[in-house]
Amino acid sequence: MEKKERLLILDGNSLMNRAFYALPPLTNSDGIHTNAVYGFTTMLLKMKEEIAPDYIVCTFDRSAPTFRHNEYKDYKAGRKRMPEELAEQFPIVKDLLYKLAIDIFEIDGFEADDLIGTLSKFAEEKGIEVYIVTGDRDALQLASDTTKVVITKKGITEKEIYDRTRMIEEMGVTPTQFIDVKGLMGDSSDNIPGVPGVGEKTAYKLIKEYGSVENVLQNIDKISGKKLKENLTENSEQAIFSKKLATIMREVPIEIDLDSIKSKENYDEEAVKRIFIDLQFKTLIDKLPHSKDFKEENNEIKVEYKLVQSINELKNLCNIIVSKFKNSLLYVTFKLLNENIYSKSSIEKIFINCGEENFIVSLQEILNENNEETISCLKEIFENGEIQKVCHDIKMPHTILHKMGVDLNGVKFDTKIAAYLIDSSRGDYDLNTLIQQYLKIILKDEEEREVKEVSLLKEVYSELEKQIKSLDMEQLFYEVELPLTTVLASMESYGFKVDKDMLTHIGEKFTKEIEKVQKEIYSLSEEEFNINSPKQLGKILFEKLDLPVIKKTKTGYSTNAEVLEALEGKHPIIEKITYYRQLTKLYSTYVEGLKNVIDEDGKIHSSFNQTVTTTGRLSSTEPNLQNIPIKYEMGREIRKVFVPNNNVSIILSADYSQIELRVLAHIAGDENLINAFKHHADIHTKTASEVFRVPIEEVTKTMRSNAKAVNFGIVYGIGDFSLAKDIKVSRKEAKEYIDTYFERYPNVKKYMDDTVKKAEKDMFVTTILNRRRFIPEIANSKKMVKALGERLAMNSPIQGSAADIIKLAMVKVYNELEKRQLKSTLILQVHDELILNVYKDELEQVRTIVKDSMENVMPLSVPLEVDISEGENWYEAK
Structure with a gap:
């Protein structure tokens, strides 16, 4: 049998709306919202691939009133105005469709549904198979033996396909009768009234039995239920009118030219790729049907490189670098293993570009061959400050090198840090993304990609260096953020010692306190229940105790923190529940949680994130030590488990006052x-x-x-x-x-x-x-x-400036301790507070260094004041 031609119709408004609410907020580096465009485009490319249409169109609503509004002024009344974040994405998606050579149909006075109905009817009459892709179930009335309605479900990942047969099998009505169902039950989203008291279940039952709205109204006497009869009798005209409103018009006066709507393979693919790069849709580029190379045959960039797999080859490389590249730039990137687990983190490979030559150093292989000589070679390259290095994301490799006993000197530039400063709102600063953004080059995700990246690092560096200068961020970059990578690497490597016995003891205290508060809650509610179950808690609060309902969800009463806050003072149980939640969270996160991240050396080695927050503040993970709640004494007690490195040290806390x-x-x-x-x-x-x-x-x-x-x-x-x-x-x-x-x-x-x-x-x-x-x-x-x-x-200028000050203070304190070759060191930063492990014989010297460095870090019109205290653990020092 000859394959039928296919028409793919996209319901633009519905799919954009579905994508916007299904995906988290996304913006590109220019602050343009992109989640709806991304979701829509993903669906479009997926449908093109799966359906392989001969023709393709996209329909959109216009803002002008339709013929339905003229007939019924309350049509769609009460519908929320489209969010601006979604509205601004429609011109982008229309431009993208234009570049993809996909025809757009929109006309004043008619909805997209009517255009879809007209286009599908035209195609059916031509013997063309139709696929309508939409998130709107109203389109099910258009299903037939040759028209399939593809309903997107669960965001943009799942779909259901309906034709006439499936409609009858699943719903018990034909596509045409689906309109009658809507006429009886109405549609709140479109403000179609229907018949009061007739819900979905009743509407389906009546149409299955009588076939149409008109037949239902002619057989009211046979229908059981006094109230239902009354409603149908009193609202018979409204039922007929609602059916009319729900009916998609299939005779819109539009010109349809099959040649114009042909699915074209000769669209402007380079222009599409440029849109994807501007929007930072790197994952979509390879999904284009025949992805041509964007630059140099889409990165058929031929990179010559040498593999360095033995100690002798590493020594030769070391000699080349030391002899040829003193006082010149070396471009270096790293491939890491287990970077989130300190004890297991290691450098698998090092990628080096020097001059026109590229090298891949298989570090693990060489370490296995000769550990001592490998470390010696690494020291020659990385500890030599005269060999200036341009790197990408140097902090974690620096931490690992530090652990190996190798210092890292001479880092001139870090492209990840620079990209973050230029736009702190982005979530992705990997080198491949920066190559796409600044060089307009797409690198395939293949085995040799990393060596291509390092070969292009010089060009990325050149672009970012210019931007840092033009934005007047040189002091921020070169005096604060870049040297801070060294400070953070040192802090991560050194770690913070944990007293395991104290952790066990505090765990027991928490367990007793949780049990005590639990009993108090049961006493106040006069019954035992699962306090962690919102459903059970909701019944206690709002049914048994009759507290005012603040908020409801689809599953019942809301008992979130906002609701509990609103109920404060209305019953003593509220304060107990809030306290119980804090205790259980602290216990799971910090008592049980800390046990899982204590390393073999008895310390925790937090990761400090420098390119995450939009304000410039540092964040920490594995574990997050910046979020220990101290509202309750039990929260503060967690700090007792953090102790000095040894018995000749103490913990020193230095805290900016009201910075x-x-x-x-x-x-x-x-x-x-x-x-x-x-x-x-x-x-x-x-x-x-x-x-x-x-x-x-x-x-x-x-x-x-x-x-x-x-x-x-x-x-x-x-x-x-x-x-x-x-x-x-x-x-x-x-x-x-x-x-x-x-x-x-x-x-x-x-x-x-x-x-x-x-x-x-x-x-x-x-x-x-x-x-x-x-x-x-x-x-x-x-x-x-x-x-x-x-x-x-x-x-933001206030919080960000405070972040700048504390970071600059960290650099100054660290440098001064290093300069004086002291054993004491920085081990933690929490917002406005610095924590140091201080050797007792260095205490007075360190106090002076810390106070002077922090208070004189930056000339302001007001004095900066620092409160310093010490103790045998973090709790005492605070």
Whole structure:
């Protein structure tokens, strides 16, 4: 039998909508939202591959009213306005369709469904098989023996295909009768009224029995159920009208030219690839039907290289580098094994480009042959500061080299760090991505890709170096972020010792405390239940204890943290549940969790992430030591397990005092705030005096606490609603506090307003050292999203500048300790706090170094103050 020609029809609006809500928010380096485009394109390419259509079109709705709106003014009334983040992606996807030579059908007065109906009817009459791809089940009425409706399910990964036969088998109605079902039950998403009291189950039952809406209405007397009869009788006209509204029109006056809608293989593939690169869709490039080479025959880049697999070959390479490349640049990348497990992490291969030559060093093979001589060669190359190295993502290889006893000197540039500084909002800074973005070269994911990457590293470096300079980020890059990689490598390698006996003891304390709180919850609820089950907890709180329902989900009552916060003070059980949750989280994360990451040396070796946060702050993983909650004493107790490296050392903690408020005073240039810090005033008491208009000596503890909330709230762009909630006052009072604050500190208000205006214009804000954060939210048409953008604009320069200061302090402290050849060392950073393992005979010297380095790290208009304390463990030092 001759294969029928096929037409693929894409429901543009439906698929874009489905993709937008199915995928997490995605943006490219320009801050453009891309998740809907990515999902739509993925589906398009998948359908093209699976269906192999002879013809292909895409339909879209227009914003103009349709004939249905003219007949029924409430049609689709109440439907939420399309989010701006989705709306901005439609022009992109239409441009992409144009580049793919796919015809677009859209016309005022008609919906995409009507165009789909008309196109499918035209194709059926021509004997062409039709595939309609949509997320909208309304299209099921178009299914037939030759038209298949492909319904996307579970986001963009699964689908169901319906033709006439499957409709009858599964639903018991024909595609045409599916319209009658909609006429009876209505459709809340389109605001089609239907018949009140008739749900999906009843509608299907009636249509299966009587065949159509009209026949149902003619047989009302035979239908059981008094109320159902009344509803059908009273709403008979509405039922007929609802059926009409639900019927897809198949006679839209459009010209259809089969030649025009032919599936074309000679589209502008280079233009499509450029769109993919701009949108950073690297995984989609190879999915194009016949992916031509984007540059140099899509990276049929022929790279000559030499394999270095023996100790003798490594020695020869070492001699070449030392003799030829002193005072010149060496380009180096690494392939790691188990990089997230410190004890098992190792360097598998080293890729080196020197001059025109490329080398792949099979390090593990050579280490197995002769460990001692291999280490000696590595020292010659990597410890020689005169051999300048350009690397990509050097921190982890540096940590591993440190563990091997090899120092890393002479790192001139790290392309990953540079790319992060240029745009901190991206999640992916791997070298392959940067090659695509900056060189417009697509490297196939093949065995030799890494050696190609190192051969192109010079060009990537050249591009990024120019950008760092043009963005005035040279100080931030060369004095803060690049040297910080050395500090972090040292901290990761050194680790933080854990007292296992203390960990066991604290674990037992936690278990007893959890059991105690559990019994208290059971006593207050007068029954035992699974506290960890939202369903069971919801029944206790909202049915048995009759507390006000705050929020419901599809599965029942919500009992999340926000709900518990709203219920605070309404019953003593709420506080106990909150405490119970904190305890169980702490126990699983830090008591049980720490046991799994203690290394053979009795230490934990956290990974410090330098290119993750948009603010510039460091984060840590395996484990995360920056998130230990200290609201409760049991949380603080976790710190008792972190102890000095040996019995001749102690733990020293150095903590910046109110650094973000000091940064605010400096950036805003507010004389009142600056003077308060210059005179070493208690800033919260001073603010309380100003806000509550009382003399300083009359400020109460509550006033100071509320003023503290105002101070820190202002830094984060807090509004009266949130402040009122935080300090439990009326919204009116909270507004008065904020207004009074701005009266007393007028330049702070001016800074906030000016920063928001500048962010609206530039779409980004900067710190003291020109760290840049993009804020696309500030241009959003949704009030809540825009308000978030405004808060980010106010806070990011402050939080980011504080991050710059603490990082620069880390570099200065580390360098000074190294310069004096002291045994004491930095082992942890938690936001504004530095933790050091200090040898007791070096204590006074280290205290001076740390205090001087941190307080004089950067000239500000206010003094930086550091609180230093020591102890036999982290708990005591804090």
